[in-house]
Amino acid sequence: MTLENPDLAISQAAELLPITEVARRAGIPEQALIPYGRDKAKVEVSAVPQRAEPGRLVLVSAMSPTPAGEGKSTVTVGLADAFTLLGTRAMVALREPSLGPVMGMKGGAAGGGHAQVAPMEDINLHFTGDFHAIQLANNTIAALLDNHIQHGNALDIDPRRVQWKRVLDVNDRALRQIVIGLGGPSQGTPREDGFDIVVASEIMAILCLSTSLTDLRRRVGDIVVAMTRSREPVTVRELGIDGAITLLLRDAMKPNLVQTLGGTPALVHGGPFANIAHGCSSLVATRLATSLADVTVTEAGFGSDLGAEKFLDIKARVGGLRPDAVVLVATVRALKRHGGAALDRLEDEDVEALQTGTANLRRHVENIRRFGLEPVVAVNRFPADTPAELEAVLAWAARQGVRAAVADVWARGGEGGTDVARELLAVMDGRGGEDFHHLYDPQDGIEASLTRIAQDVYGARGIQLTDAAPAALRRLQRNGWDRLPVCVAKTQYSFSDDASALGAPQDHVLHVRDLVPRIGAGFVVALTGSIMTMPGLPKQPAALRMDVDEQGRAVGLF
Known part of the structure; x- marks a missing residue:
């Protein structure tokens, strides 16, 4: 050893x-x-x-x-x-x-x-x-979405309001924000894009929350990938590819x-x-x-x-x-x-x-x-x-x-x-889970749910919607998505959105910078503080210590 x-x-x-x-x-x-x-x-x-x-x-x-x-x-x-x-x-x-x-x-x-x-x-x-299948399914949606825009854009998708990102299962900070479609008309429509890590993909959440293959297909179809020029949501089902994506995720x-x-x-x-x-x-x-x-x-x-x-x-x-x-x-x-x-x-x-x-x-x-x-x-x-x-x-x-x-x-x-x-x-x-109950009722609205989590779980005095969050809340309300459970993206190191605040900080403010609908998954992601959905690698990544011996066994894996 x-x-x-x-x-x-x-x-x-x-x-x-x-x-x-x-x-x-x-x-x-x-x-x-x-x-x-x-x-x-x-x-x-x-x-x-x-x-x-x-x-x-x-x-x-x-x-x-x-x-x-x-x-x-x-x-x-x-x-x-x-x-x-x-x-x-x-x-x-x-x-x-x-x-x-x-x-x-x-x-x-x-x-x-x-x-x-x-x-x-x-x-x-x-x-x-499994992760390869999720990555492929996610990126197939992205490819077919861009292909739809390239070949006539029958759904009138606004390229500035595409919200579906590509994913990769490796930390890669260089891919957080990119521009695609460069090189002329035959190479696609130029637009801003970006990558998340696979584990942050809505496909991952859908696979983990689906109860059956039928439920999986329904959820995949409900994914909102973009908005039209008239600000209406566009789903995977409207692209006609929910069956193909379900097939990729079957196993x-x-x-x-x-x-x-x-x-x-x-x-x-x-x-x-x-x-x-x-x-x-x-x-x-x-x-x-x-x-x-x-x-x-x-x-x-x-x-x-x-x-x-x-x-x-x-x-x-x-x-x-x-x-x-x-x-x-x-x-x-x-x-x-x-x-x-x-x-x-x-x-x-x-x-x-x-x-x-x-x-x-x-x-x-x-x-x-x-x-x-x-x-x-x-x-x-x-x-x-x-x-x-x-x-x-x-x-x-x-x-x-x-x-x-x-x-x-x-x-x-x-x-x-x-x-x-x-x-x-x-x-x-003893009583076991007989008294179990959820913390909040999603029907009270996203702001109420966030406030309850922030105050009761994080010890905060309240929340503050910053940056894109106020406009995002209005979109959620306009589309009837503000009654979904909320999934808070927050640093793991602190009860606050400040990773350096150790112990049990009290009376801080939870800063929510964006609210991202994940309709297929069935929740809204609240991005707080400086949390990233595509992490970066450290100066000395673990990969530097990894190898394989002459018998084909891993070395340095932990």
Whole structure:
């Protein structure tokens, strides 16, 4: 095992079960499998017998992330293995990693240490081609839209008001704003354009929120790609290409079955980011898992202010889901960072900074309780954590009346997560999700929904519509789109739209610079602060450390 990349070494040393055995454990018949090699497969959901009453659903969220790392996916996987060890029939439902962070800075999304989904190399790279299909479907719409304008423009599309961007699954700041159609009349109509990253695409959101192939086609047809010169919306259905795009996405709609290193069945499907999209794995995978397992463990990206809020207000609303318990992942390192400790001093014992940083965790606990749910804090253990620091977190939780336990799943796999799993079972055996409710009613309008999220979840005193947002709100109201749920695109590092405001900032203003309708997805994206839907690469991207050895195995992947 190399010190440089223990996660990859652990994954490569693991002996994986045949995917047919994983399916048998999950209750998926072999005829429902579409194998992609020996250790992964797509699942034909219609061929899987499903029970009438769904199993319990555990949502994993976290405190506000820091560069120190929190390990939410690692805890999610470890908890699924912990439930398995406790004799509970469990499954895990995760998002697929994007090549943007894999090649950039954040890394993959397969977990880590002895709490991973496998085959880690495949999952973190091309996997079963879902992202490629989404990218192709998105860009096919763009190509056919420009082709329509080139050949007569029968729909009278205003080239200045095309709102459909192309996408790429790599961070590329040079493509954020471009000009296309240069070179004369035969090369198309010159206009401004741009690229988003694949995970921010409306196609990604649609795939993750669709309940069936029929629903997928309806949603694809509802996508608004542009406006006419008379300011009327133009949809994919009006372009006559909703069938073709659905065809390109047909196989991508099928969930992917893999396994944890502990042999627990795992569905890894869909991959929107929670800071610029709704941040949850696919609804069809979650429903499949809950129809098969007694306990399904799933995650939503980043903290309770981003992925969890969107899971509870968007995904749960669309899919009729009711979480039975919520986990908040915290680390000693992140607590100390939110308490003012310097990044290069996070391995030094500092109980005082940790206690100051609990203000951030307290806000996340309060957020989950606003939805009528009771969280369990999982303290994800790092090697440098001291007994005094771990005890300080548990003592703080006890004073708040919050169940908490240490999760040592990176080092010990499922065995290191059984204490957290037992706390979750206690919550679920109590009232569980009986009091769950959404935070806002979309029928109150976009401004009211945004204000409720800003005040109740972010601790803001209100919102301010800036730049293009006031005009965008008027367009939403004119077209009857202002009664949709709202998906806030915001920095993950702070409750505010200022990434440097750590801890639990209060009475700030949420600056909303644009409101983008995603009619096929069924929500409106609110762009706040300086958040980008096409990230850039860091000065030293992770790709510089990657290679392949003579046996064809990955090197430097994390």
